[in-house]
Amino acid sequence: MHEKFKKLETIQAKKLPEWKRILEKSVVNAKDLPKVCQSDADDIKKVSELYPMCINPYYFSLIKAKDDPIYKQCVPSIQEVQDNLPEDPLSEETTSPVPCIVHRYPDRVLFTISNKCAMYCRFCTRKRKVGTERRIITKDEIIQGVLYIASHPEVRDVILSGGDPLMLEDGELEDILKKLRQIRHLEIIRIGTRIPCVLPQRVTKELCDILKKYHPVYINTHFNHPREITEESRRACNMLADAGIPLGNQSVLLKGVNDSPSKMKKLVQKLLSMRVKPYYIYMADMVRGTNHFRTKLETGLKIIKAIRGWTSGMAVPHFVIDAPNGGGKIPILPGYLVKCEDGKVFLKNYQDNDYVYTEPN
Incomplete structure (x- = not known):
């Protein structure tokens, strides 16, 4: 009977679209992270209890090394519980x-x-x-x-x-x-x-x-x-x-x-x-x-x-x-407009060269 249930689960899994099968294998607990992350497991567990972790296998596969740009975006850091910024700074x-x-x-x-x-x-x-x-x-x-x-x-x-x-x-x-x-x-x-x-x-x-x-x-x-x-x-x-x-x-x-x-x-x-x-x-x-x-x-x-x-x-x-x-x-723009004076617009271009544009009378 047990084998029948296992086969049924396999058949049902195959019916799922690819993206759902990938999501089902997402890492949501510190203990499920690869060995490269295990030195920080206690910190990751602490942070993810407050701010959940979910890393699907596709995105995780883009990581090349610990603390690389992909890793930083998805793996919790103890720094997440070390500041006192507002929770809703945009007043949503x-x-x-x-x-x-x-x-x-x-x-x-x-x-x-x-x-x-x-x-x-x-x-x-x-x-x-x-x-x-x-x-x-x-x-x-x-x-x-x-x-x-x-x-x-x-x-x-x-x-x-x-x-x-x-x-x-x-x-x-x-x-x-x-x-x-x-x-x-x-x-x-x-x-x-x-x-x-x-x-x-x-x-x-x-x-x-x-x-x-x-x-x-x-x-x-x-x-x-x-x-x-x-x-x-x-x-x-x-x-x-x-x-x-x-x-x-x-x-x-x-x-x-x-x-x-x-x-x-x-x-x-x-x-x-x-x-x-x-x-x-x-x-x-x-x-x-x-x-x-x-x-x-x-x-x-x-x-x-x-x-x-x-x-x-x-x-x-x-x-x-x-x-x-x-x-x-x-x-926010870099300082391309330097000043306007006596009908003249003083400008800098992308190479930092100076130019003057004359306005109409």
Whole structure:
């Protein structure tokens, strides 16, 4: 009888799509980590009790050494419990009129529809609730979110976020998309997801067929390091682009991960080659448990200066700070504009050469 049950489990496992089979093998406990991590097992256990760990085998396979840029993004560090930054620096909770909705800007809202991810990033802005049993998003809350958008005609753009929206089942995601598309004043649906980077196998023909039914749909994904761009991630991005979905990328500037001009330049060039437009580089938010990832502002300015003019303009992202206390995204630029005086605009180009532009009378 025991053998029959084992065979039945094997048959059922084979019926699961590849991405679910990969997720089932995710590392969620310190004891399941490879030997290379075992020296830190006690620290990892302590941290993951507060901030959950989930590393699927695909993403783990990208690690080449302990403390490399991939390792730092996914394996808990004791430094996560050694700072006292705010849990919600962007004041999402105070700009949330109903559960799951953040309404900070005049014509758009953030709609969190999942609290799960295929890999829990150690630098996450929503560490306070992502992946925890304390904050499960219910169907009733999803309905409240849809009704809020429907009752606010000024909202023309919704960003589906989480967690990761693409962690939902196809049917669950389509149900939300269908409800949103019935709202006449809602023009744009955006999806913020790390799936093409951390679990590209989730991007299937079935998923793409669903998404393209609800155009205009945009996807902003999240690659932070050139090594995250693999054959699998290229395939996923190509499938989404072929489904008519414009793709953007939002990177976070992270100490020890991508805080050098050469790494970031290589990343944006690779992104553009697979039809993903570099959209934002964020300064890391002032989130509790992430202080060890934060860099000086000058680091980001040097990166932008090393990219602009030295590679295609299409590869140059906006460098922004998401201002504390709900101030929204503020663009930061190197000093290309020196001064304006007597109808003349004094400028510096990407090579630091001086130029003068004369304004009309």
